[in-house]
Amino acid sequence: MRVAVLKGGRSLERVVSLQSGARVEDAAGALGHEVVPIDADEQLVARLREERPDVAFIALHGPGGEDGSMQGALQALGIAYTGSRVLGSALAMDKLR
Incomplete structure (x- = not known):
């Protein structure tokens, strides 16, 4: 399976996201999946269209990755x-609602 690992991004949790993404890449690769690492920047949509993954693993933390916006874009x-x-x-x- 071709797995895009979405990591990094622009949130204050970028460094943690890059680390999380690297662990996911290692694990998915060890399981025999084709891993496509993608830093979630302004080229994200173009990269996803170009790479055509079967599934995206969201390893993003904070706004832009956990708030529904990335999920909506992928959908x-x-x-x-x-x-x-x-x-x-x-x-x-x-968390306030």
């Missing part, structure tokens, strides 16, 4: 992804 692109869907992610990120 719009028709790419399966790990974790909660858009609404669940958005609600879980907003």
Whole structure:
């Protein structure tokens, strides 16, 4: 399976996300998956269209990765992804509601 590992991004948790992503890449590769590491930057959508992964593993932390926006983008692109869907992610990120 071709697995895009989405990591990094622009949140304050970028460094932790890069570390998490690296661990996921190691594990997925050890299981025989084709791993496509992608830093979540302004070229993310273009990279996803170019790479055409079977699934995206979201290793992003904080806003942009856990708030439903990444999930929505992946859903719009028709790419399966790990974790909660858009609404669940958005609600879980907003701890005040």
